[in-house]
Amino acid sequence: MAPLVTSPPARRSRTAALPLPPAKSYVEPIMNCGSCGVQNVDYATTCYSCGGAIGSTFGKVSAASAPHSAGSLAQVQVRVQARKLSALPTIVLILIGLAIVPRIFRGLESWLDRAVTPPAEEQAAAPVEEAAPAPPSEPSFGDASESSLAPEERDGFLLSAFVWVYPDERPDRKLRFGDVIRGQSEIKGFEISGDNRINVTVAFAFRDPNGVPVEPIKPNQLDQPSQSDTLYSSFEYTIPEAGPVGTYDLELGIADAVSGRSTVFHRTVEAVAD
Helix, strand or coil, X not given: CCCCCCCCCCCCCCCCCCCCCCCCCEEEEEEECCCCCCEECCCCCECCCCCCECCCEEEEECCCCCCCCHHHHHHHHHHHHHHHHHHHHHHHHHHHHHHHHHHHHHHHHHHHHHHHCCCHHHCCCXXXXXXXXXXXXXXXXXXXXXXXXXXXXXXXXXXXXXXXXXXCCCCCCCECCCCEEEEEEEEECCCCXXXXXXXXXXXXXXXXXXXXXXXXXXXXXXXXXXXXXXXXXXXXXXXXXXXXXXXXEEEEEEEECCCCEEEEEEEEEEECCC
């Protein structure tokens, strides 16, 4: 049989368990913001979160507890988030202002332009040099209803071309009362001044067989830059409804102020009764 080995009975200790010394507490400066409650470093004078002025506050903190409790951190986070949300309207207003300000400046610039620039009717019109009239196109001769006459020269002037244009229903070249007779002429021989200008007065007079003008005589003065050595003219007259019959005379008067010369050409048509 194996020997039975037993341990000696345990002795009860007569020494009572000594209690642990109480945890020491310490005092440290706590810089809490009076506005948002966020704790700052002990030397801070303004809150890093909200920017408010703060002062040191002393309090006891247990050695077994952390400087910040979970509850205090949550409160701080909520306050910080609330401040961020409260800043959103300001940001929105800034963005709206950035969008509106350029339009305001453009409108102000347009208003200033209208205020400074006078209306068009008040602005002095720039002097525009009047262009000399272009010479009329040369008349066409040789139509069946036309009667061309030979050139004629008088006092240095040349009636280089002249034509009567009869109504189509008058192939016999005999006018009736109320008919309209037209004509064209070309006159040369006037002089041109040293500054390349002409000063010519032309006066046509259509007289009935009694020498009475059928229409008032209206002289036409051409005082202008020279564009051609030929004066082209066209005219139109009506045989009076009451006649009389006979020879109607067209006087072509021309006076040249540059050379001091003048003359009168005559061309006639016949009017008969129906």
